[in-house]
Amino acid sequence: MTHPGWGDKWADVPVLRVPDSPFDTPQESVPGQGAAVLPLRRSGDPPAPRWEKPPLRRPAFWTRRRRRVLKVALLALAGLLTALALVLAWVVVDALRARSALEQAAQGVARLHADAVAGRTDRLDAGVAGLQHQAAEARDATSGPHWSLAGRLPGVGPTVEAVSTMAAVVDGLAVGALPQLAAVVQVADPAAFAPRDGRIDLAPLVRVAPDVAQADQAIGDAQQRVGRVGGSLMLPQVGRAVADLEQQLGGLRTSTATAARAAALIPPMLGAEGPRDYLVLVQNNAEPRALGGIVGTVLVLHADEGRIELTRQMPASEVGPFARPAAPLTDDERAVFGDKVGRWLQNATATPDFPRTAEIARAMWARETGQTVDGVLAVDPAALAGMLQVTGPLEVTPGRRLAGAGLVGYLINGVYLTETPAGADRIFADVAETAFASLSSGAGRAGGMVEALAGAAREGRLLVWSAERSEAELLEGTVLGGGLRGVDGSRPVVGVFTHGLQMAKIGYYLDTAVDVVERERRPDGSRRFDVTVTYSSRVDPGAAARLPDYVVGRGEEEPGRIRLRSVVYAPAGGIVVAASENSEKIGFSPQKHDELSRVFDDIELHPGKTASVTYVIISGKHQGGDVIVRTTPGPRPVKVTFGK
Structure with a gap:
């Protein structure tokens, strides 16, 4: 059907014929018309869909081929899954074997550490051999192509990586740093460093110093590598093994870091590279200052190639006082301590920052004597008594020998009950x-002397500073350094210090306790603590009036009363927000000292009584570690507790 307006060419367009089947051939065009003719539709036939294509029929051989391909694919997939299951089963068996070996290795590291610290050198070789066996077992269990394949699988990779990394770490230590460390411990036995005829043989320590440093570095690297292992997808059993190994390596690193510092510090400080002179400040805890007590006596020690001599001693009262501070003071120091900290040697310990005390005392000594010392040490009678416990009782007066607490009590209290100040100085x-x-002399057990020195350092009773910059940096941050700091890594540091307000030796009767309770963890990462400082008087009310003026203080209205200043430093970035004494709120004015916030409260403690001050402290942000509390060492240890 056409329309006159469509034109003549419309009739020449061929009309396609719909085939009856895919295999029908089209009919030829009617001659003269040039078009294929569709079959005529009969009356009653259903109309053909305009756009629907007829179904395509496939030959039978095509269907059979597709079935064969599908069957082969299914068989291949089943084989792959079976192989994968076998690989995973193999990996699981090896992982369990490796985990068992690694758990034993972690215990082996702990035993090796304990033996090294205790000086049980006879056990070290066997301990290292056992650790090597366990490490080899873990290494063999985590090697091979099946292990590499499993490491690439989703969900399995973190566990495989954790076990493999731990095996590699332990194996590396077992064949490298730990045998080296065992040899170092054998050479550096404390008995080898006991003085003989007043001299310490430094050659063995000089010889092993590089090995100690290398072992410490290797253990530190291993600890960091294990610390990066794992993730949320790691199996819990493996996660516990990782945490255990990291903890054991951390404990070992603490010891190796200390050993590495000692090996680097002791030889030069004892004169291996040239003579050294040291000023020793002997503190008297009966008259409290932040670092312990006033400087009562000063000594000078001369060290040359391990030989140590006492070359001079004198009462600290004979150094100065000076008209102007012997060393320049900062604005903070002047505001907080006044200029006496730089003019009177007895008051140099008023700052809780021992490096500053050392610098000021060194300058005072140089001005007074003309001698410039190479370093400064601070000790107190309790530290001395601890060391003398190893060598035996000390004769304090003809026929009277004392040790331990008896020696401490005599030196900072008993001598004042029977002697004049001048007589006490002669006894000192x-x-x-x-x-x-x-x-x-080297008498006593060398290991016991090391333990006594370590205990004194932990309590803040033994402090060391070197004028050599590299040595001062090694001491910084250690218990020997005594520096003022408000944070240690992620651990907030709270300072609790005591300053006596009397020219008296009444502080011998003062006991101090500190209780820290965490109250809140705040959204910004800071924490709120209640720090309660409790002071107790041991003065017998009935006997207070009979105590000498030199002990209770001349002109005191109430003999036996203890007047003191309680000083608290907040952690770095933190602040003290409230305080109360005996449950009654008190006011205070915050001060700044070396970027740390500090507050104080003056207390009058009557004979036999107790007073408590609670400070509410907000720490700096992101200080989630355990709290460190620095305190003023007293005649007896300060009791520090952490409540909830």
């Missing part, structure tokens, strides 16, 4: 000379 001089001779 004799005791210092006798004690030095006893300690330099």
Whole structure:
């Protein structure tokens, strides 16, 4: 059907014929018309869909081929899954074997550490051999193509990587740093460093110093590598093994870091590279200052190639006082301590920052004597008594020998009950000379001396500073350094210090306790603590009036009353927001000292009584570690507790 307006060419367009089947051939065009003719539809036939294509029929051979291909694919997939299951089963068996070996290895590291610290050198070789066997077992269990394949599988990779990394770490330590460390411990046995005829043989320590440093670095690297292992997808059993190994390596690193510092510090500080002179400040805890007590006596020690001599001693009162501070003071120091900290040697310990105390004392000594020392040490009678426990009782007066707490009590209290100040100074001089001779003789168990020194350092009773910059940096951050700091890594540091307000030795009767309770973890990462400082008087109310003026203080209205200043430093970035004394709120004015916020409260403690001050402290942000509390060492240990 056409339309006249469509034109003549419309009739020449061929009309397609719909085939009856895919295999029908089209009919030829009617001659003269040039078009294929569709079959005529009969009346009653259903109309053909305009756009629907007829179904395509496939030959039978095509269907059979597709079935064969599908069957082969299914068989291949089943084989692959079976192989994968076998690989995973193999990996699981090896992982369990490796985990068992690694758990034993972690225990082996702990035993090796304990033996090294205790000086049980006879057990070290066997301990290292056992660790090597366990490490080899874990290494063999985590090697091979099946292990590499499993490491690439989703969900399995973190566990495989954790076990493999731990095996590699332990194996590396077992064949590298730990045998080296065992050899170092054998050479650096404390008994080898006991003084003989007043001299310490430094050659063995100089020889092993590079090995100690290398072992410490290797263990530190291993700890960091294990710390990066794992993730949320790691199996819990493997996660616990990772945490255990990291903890054991951390404990070992603490010891190796200490050993590495000691190996780097001791030889040069004892004169291996040239003579050294040190000023020793002997503190008296009966008259409290932040670092312990006023400086009562000063000594000078001369060290040359391991030989140590006592060359001078004198009362600290004979150094100065100076008209102007011997060393420049910062604005903070002037505001907080006044200029006496730089003019009176007895008050140099008023700052809780020992490096500053050392610098000021060194400058005072140089101005007074003309001698410039190479370093400064601070000790107190309790530290001395701890060392003398190893060598034996000390003769304090003819026929009277004391040790331990009895020696401490006599030196900072008993001597004042029977002697004049001048007589007490003479006794102190004799005791210092006798004690030095006893300690330099090498008598007693060397391991016991090391333990006594370590205990004194932990309590803040033994402090060391070197004028050599590299040595001062090694001491910084250690218990020997005594620096003022408000944070240690992620651990907030709270300072709790005591300053006596009397020119008296009444502080001998003062006991101090500190309780820290965490109250809140805040959204910004800071924390709120209640720090309660409790002071107790041991003064017998009935006997207070009979105590000498030198002990209770001349002109005191109430003999036996203890007047003191309680000083608290907040952690870095933190602040003290409230305070109360005996449950009654008190006011205070915050001060700044070396970027740390500090507050204080003056307390009058009557004989036999107790007073408590609670400080509410907000820490700096992101200080989630355990709290460190620095305190003023007293005649007896300060009791520090952490409540909830």
